[in-house]
Amino acid sequence: MKFSHTLQLNAVPEWIDSYVNYDSLKKLIFQIEKEHVEDINAETDPEKASEHLRDGEAKFISALDAQLEKVFDFYTHKESELYAMLDDLEAEMDGNGDIHNTSEFSHKENLAPLEQLDSTFQNKEYPNQKLEKIAPVRRASRSSRYSFESRMSVDNDGAFLVEQLSDIRSQLILLYISLSELESYVELNRTAFEKILKKYDKVLQGDLKSRYLNKMVMDSRPFMPETMQVLKSQLTRIENSFANAFCGGNRTVALRQMKTHLRDQVTFERNTVWKEMIRQERKVNDTKLIEQKPVKTFKIPFTNHRIKSALLTQLICLTISIAALIILLLVDCFGQKQENYCFALLIFAAIMWATEAMPLYATSCLIPFMIVPLGILRNPDGSVMAAKAAAKATFASMYTGTIMMLLGGFALAAALSKYGIAKAFASHVLSRAGTRPMWVLLAIMFVSGFLSMFISNVATPVLCFTLIDPILRTLPDRSRVAPCLILGIALSSCIGGMTSPISSPQNIVTIQYMNPNPGWGLWFGAALPIAVLSMFVCWGLLLLVYRPASDTPHLNTIKPTKEKITKTQVFICLVTILTIALWCAESSIESSIGDTGIIAAIPLFVFFGTGVLNKEDLNNFLWSVVVLAQGGMALGNAVTSSGLLQDIALRLKDGISHLPVIAILAVFCFLILVFATFVSHTVAALIIVPIVMEVGQQLPVPHPNLLVMGAGLACSAGMGLPVSGYPNMSAIMLEDPSGKPYLTTKDFVITGIPTSIIATCLIFTLGYGIMSGMGY
Structure with a gap:
């Protein structure tokens, strides 16, 4: 959850305007960052650019001072008010001995809060703060309620005494809740200052956090250790008063009762705030939806519906x-x-x-x-x-080693993503790409293609879109760079879908129809050269079409993550490397392992068994993809068992058997390319790959694995429309700050279709040569 949401969720609703305005400070940071990038692109004199950056820092410090002053004013006022109420309440309780069931209680044994605090702080200096505001306002609260003694003078019967006891009890509980909320107020604002200063240093490569946090924030009264000690002492006073008055002096019971009320109050407030946040979010989204995409309806003839x-x-x-x-x-x-x-x-x-x-x-x-x-x-x-045997055979075909490998791939992807390994790798690579658009584009394309091997081309685009956010937010309006980068990520993720057996669902389907299983080693040998050349072709087309350097010669630098490497991350990397190594060596250890699905059990058992992944991560697996693949396998088994597949293959063979194998591969590649472009990569594989396998087996010289693998790779080459695969669907939904989509269908057509055609040609030319050399 973003800290701005955490702040809103944990804040006291009535005090919300008195917290650090985290969002406005973050927007100011991004504005300073954008102005700095504009200075670089305008080739402003370095000294002048540095001066502008110093001016931006001064503006940011001024905004921080204003927020710190606001927190200081609110805290001192609220502290005085609550401490005065506590003093008054204790005085009322001392005025009537019947309230206490023990004479041992005396608030004199507790700290006199403000007097001690003033004596502690009287010789210190506080920049930008007004110490005169510390003076207690103790009589302000007395006029707002009747004193306990005056109430007792009206009626002293037992029923009224019970009522007064209940009133005292309620006031103590409310004071305990208010002081606890004040303690939370201090902690939240301290965290807000720490996080916003950390973000400033990260975005603008400064060192402001150490200077401002120590000299200004931590030296401000609300955040000083002495202040928190006094605040805790007031909570102790209330606990003692409540225990002596209502719990027979048992402080443990008193603490449990008051914390129960505190927990109920916090739960209620959070639930209310959370519902309000959701309501506002839905309101914004619904408004945007109505403005941009009104829901179309159709009137049913002869009715009013x-x-x-x-x-x-x-x-x-x-x-x-x-x-x-x-x-x-x-x-x-x-x-x-x-x-x-x-x-x-x-x-x-x-x-x-x-x-x-x-x-x-x-x-x-x-x-x-x-x-x-x-x-x-x-x-x-x-x-x-028979029906019973048919049911058994159908279900057996739906859960195979291929499905197990898919689940193993999901486990690897979940661990690499959850613990930030994929993001750390990507950010470190991109941070070294420089600021020239052409090299940044090439770097982000190869990063997305590489990550697609291991965390699938479904999750990779989302991660990469997040990584380029520091670039997108600093671009001029209508810059050519934004659509160029986003389209580059989408197309390279589609290309990356052919790079490994687990990089996309269509590869899982393809492997199901290859005998023997090619393993990772042979798959890499055929797919990687095609993917790398396709990436360069796509990169060249994007530079030719968009010319990103024409309006933005220099881009904002992507900062690498600075978190320390943890033992868990090292453990995940070792398990991932071991699993992939075993997959690559599957053909040589087949006599012992039997199937790649057995190897896939390693990351599933290790990650879930050691707690690296949990039940929530398991629920987040792409089970819709698993079910889709299982249904396709059941259908493929039925097509084979019924004899339909063989019949279709024989009829196709009669028309193409006279053609050379490379021509047959080209025919099927372009057929599946058209289908994958307009429908879905996975659906294209489910329907056409089984037919390709049977045709390959029926040829005079059988080449089933060559045709099947070529067709499977061609599924990932379909990228000419927004509906052509998950990466394109993710890219078309991205919008700029004004709500306008970065990409249109025209963008995909202009660059995606030529890239698709060239990639397909590489599959049945270069790919044919490599696969033939491997014995396929």
Whole structure:
């Protein structure tokens, strides 16, 4: 949670305007940073630029002084008010002996707060503060309530005494809550000053924190150790008074009762503030949504009802899918019932996935239910498989070593992200990229491509978009750099999706149809050269189209993280390296391991077993991707078992068997590229890769692994539209501070389509040569 939210959540609602205005100070830091970058780009004289930076620091210190003065004024006033109320309340209690059930209590044994505090501080100097404000205002609160003695003089019967005791008890509890909140007020503001000074030093590479914090903040009265000691002594006074008056002198019981009330009060306030924060956030988002994307509705003919256009589109797509299913179930296309039914299910699933009439994973959940009742699966002898055996075979196909490897990849990604390892690596690399846009672009592209290998190309773009925020916030309005950087991250993450077996869901699907499993070593050998060359091609196209240096020759520097390396981070890195090394060596240890999924159990067991990851991290896994892959595998098993896949492959073989293998690979690569561009990388792999495998097996000289791996790599090459993969979807949603999107569909078309075509050509040329050399 951001500290500004933490501050708002933990602040006393009635005092909210008296806390450090953290957000305004942070905005001032970013404004100074932006002006400094503008000086660099304008090639201002270095001495003059340094003078501007010093002026910015002076402006920031002035704002800090104002906030410190505000905190000082509020604290001294509130301290005097609460301490005076406590003195008055004790005086009232001393005025009536019946209140106390023990004569041992006397507040004289406690500290006289303000007198002692004044004597301690009288010889100290406080910059920018008014010591005369320390004088207690003890009589101010007396006029606001009746004294206890005057109430007792009116009526001294037992019922009234009980009422007065209840009133004293309530006042003590309220005072305890108020003083506890004052203690929290001091701690929150101290943290606010520490964090905002740390952010200033990090953003502007200064050393203001050590100077200002020690000389100004910690020397200010609210934050001095003596002040906190006196405040704690007042809480002790209340605890003693409450214990002697209402708990028979038992301070433990008194403390427990008062803390219960404090906890209830804090819970209520936080719940109220949290609801208000959520309400405001929703209000802002809803307003933006109405202004930018009004909800379209459609009037149902012959009725007064309206339906959302998005829901209507879904219903139309669902109707088309069901109609196609029914028609194909009734039409004999292949001469075999099982093949006909399986073809109907395949087309139904393809339409549902392509149109997203329902969420992709929901369609995957429907597939196993349809496979068994339709009687699609067959035994090796050609007979229809019994329902029980078919169910067992279907579920067996849905959880394989490939799924286990996917879960292992999720565990590695979660650990690397949770403990900041991926971010630390990326920030250190980018901090060395300089300030020239072309080199910063190249660095962020290769960082996103590299991270996609290990934390998937779904999570990588989000991380990289966060890393370039210091650059985006300092750019001039309508700068060419912003769309160039964002598009570079998106396209390089798509390219990075082909780099390792766990970098994207389509690779998981591809490996499922490769026999033997290529392992990480062979996959790297084929995929990395293609990915690296595709990155350079994409980089060149982005520089050619956007010319980012034309309006912003120098960018803000990305600062590396300065946190110390922890033992947990070292442990995670060792486990990650060990797991990847075993995956790379899988082919040589296959006789002992059996499957890559067995190796994937290592990070799952180690990370969850040692507490590095917990149940919440497990819940955050991309289970929708897992379910989607499982549904696709169940469908692939059905297509194979029914004989449909072999039938389709034989018919395709008759038309392309005379072509050389490189031409067949090119045909399938461009076919899958079109499908992946307009629909989804994963869906393209689920539907087309099984057919490619069967065609490869039916060739005069079989090359199933070559065609399957080439087709799988081509899935990641589809990046010409905003809907072409998760990275593009994440990029199109980013907006500048004014609420305007950084990218449009035109940006993806101009750069994404040429990059997709060149990457695909590299797959069936360079990739063909490498895979042939590997024996595929």
